[in-house]
Amino acid sequence: MTSQPPPSPPHPPGAAVPTCYRHPDRETYVRCQRCDRSICPDCMREAAVGYQCLDCVQEGNRTVRRARTVFGGAPVTTARVSWTLLAINLLAYVAEVLDPERVISAYGMWSIGVYQGEWWRLITSAFLHAPPPSFWHILFNMWALYVIGPDLERLLGSARFAALYLLSALGGSVAIYLFGVAALGASGAIYGLFGALFVVARRLGTDVRGVLWLIGINVLITFVVPGISWQGHLGGLVTGTVVAAGLVYAPERHRTLVQSAVAVAVLAALICAVTLLPPYPLALFR
Template sequence: MSEAPSTVPVCYRHPSRETYVRCTRCGRSICPDCMTEAAVGHQCPECVSEGKRSQRPARTAFGGSRVGQAAYATRALIGVNVAVIVLSALVGGTQAIAGSGGWFGLLGSGTPLTQWGEVLGYASYVPGGEVHGIAAGEWWRLFTAMFLHYGVLHLLLNMVLLWQLGRYLEAHLGPIRFTALYLLAGLGGNVAAYVFTAQNQPAAGASTAVFGLVAAAIIVNRRLKLDITTLVPLLVVNLIFTFSIRNISVAGHLGGLVVGAVVAVILAYAPAPRRTLYQAVGCAAVFILLLAAAVVRTQAILA
C-alpha cells in the first residue's frame, strides 16, 4: 500500500523544509532562512524587495537625498582640487607646491596649468605676446579657476573649510543641491573677480566657493532655527583675512559670499509644494544672471 502524500506545507524556495509560517503579504510558506520580520508577521524576500522599491526615499528638510550624510560630493570636490594641484606640480615643477610665492614665501608659483585656467580678463603673458583671457574667448576660466591653487598652503586653507562646511551642508541639502550651491558660489566669485578687478589681474582658488558655503551654513541654520554663534565669527575672521592680506581677490571672495547666500536662500526657503521646481528655476536664474554679467564685462573690455 502506498503512503498518502504529506500535507505539511513546505518553503516555496526550499521545498525540502517544512514550515507553518506564511508571508503576510503574498501568503506563501517561508522557512526561517527566507523570512524577514515585518511590522506584522514575516515577509518573503520578494515581498521585502518589492516593498523597498515602492517606498519613497527619505528626504531632508530642503528636499535633498539622505545620501548626503555620507558626504560623497564633498569628498569628490576635495579629490578634484587635490588632483588638480598634483597635475599643476607635474607640469610646473616643485615650486608650484611652496616656496616661491607670498605669505612669507609659503605659497607656490603659477604654472602653465594655472595660467591656462585662472580668472584673467584680457591680457598677454609677456609684452607683445598673444592676448589671453575670458574676453579673448577663454570662457572656461570662469569655471576652472575655482579648482586651481597657488601651492599646498593655499589648497589646505580652502580644503579644511570645505571639509568642515561641506559635510554639514551636504547632509542637510543632499549631494545634488550642495554641488549646485558650491559650483554657483564658485562661479559667482569668479564672475565678480572678472567684472570688478583689472583685466590683467589673475585670480584662482576654491575660496570663492568656500565663502559661499560659509554664508549658506548661516542661512541654513537660521532656517532650521539652529545656533549660528560659531559661524558668524568664522565669517568675520575670513573677511578680515580677505581685506588685510595683499594679493587676495576681494571681489572674488565677496562675490562668492553673495552668490552663495542667494542660492542658499533659494534652496532653504523654497515653498514645500513643488519645492524642487522652485529650487531648479531659482538656481538656473542665478546662473543666467552670472553669465549675463560676464557678457556685459566682455563687451566693455572689447569696446
C-alpha cells in the first residue's frame, strides 16, 4: 500500500499560491523536508519523515557509502560469473561432442597457429577439454570451478573475479605457447583460482595448510600423470597468484586504481610475451 501526500491546507485569502519548484504550473502545499521547496506529487519521494524533492534525494544518494566486498568489489548475491563460465565450458563441450575434429582444430591451443596470427586460440582453448570418450578432464575442472569459484567471486566481486579467471586462462595459454606445443582445457584458469585461494587465505589470516595441500597434490599429479600440460597448469598458477596478490593487497585508499593497474600490467606482459617471443617449436631451431 503506497502512502499519499498530505491533503492541501486551506489557502489564506490574498496569499500567493505555492507551486512546484520544477513545475511552476502545478499548485502544491507539500514542502521538501530538507530544502523546504514546494514539490508536486511527481517530484516528491517519501522519506523517513515527510517527503523530499528529487534533487535532495539524489544528493543524499551521492553521500551514502556503497557497500563493498572485503577487497573492494560490488557485493555479490548470486555468483553469476562463475555460473556463466561453467555454462560456457559445458556448451563448448557439447560442441566438441557434436564435431570434435572441427572444433578442436579451429579453436584449440596450437603454438604455431597463434604465431601465424590465430590469437583467439589463447582464450578459446581454455573453454575446450579432452573430447569423448574422456570425461575426467572437464569433470575435474568444472567441479573445481563449482566449488571454488562462487566463494572467490563473493570475496573479490564479479568484475575482479572475471579478470582473475580470464587472465589465469591466458597465462596458461601463453606458457603453452612459449614452452609447449598444443593443449586444451580450463586447467590454467582453475590453477589460477588455486593460487588466488592461497593468497586470499593468507590475506585474511586463515589457515592455508589445506590450500597448500590442494596445490601440492595437483602439481604432483601434473608431473606424474602422462599427457597433462604442465605448462598450462603452472602458467595459470603463477598468473593467478600474481593477479590475486594485486587484488587483495592493494592499499584501500587507491584500491581500484592499483587493482586495475596490476591487471593491465599482467595483460600487457602476456601480450608482449606472445608478440616478441617465438613459440616453443620455432625456438628449438633458432
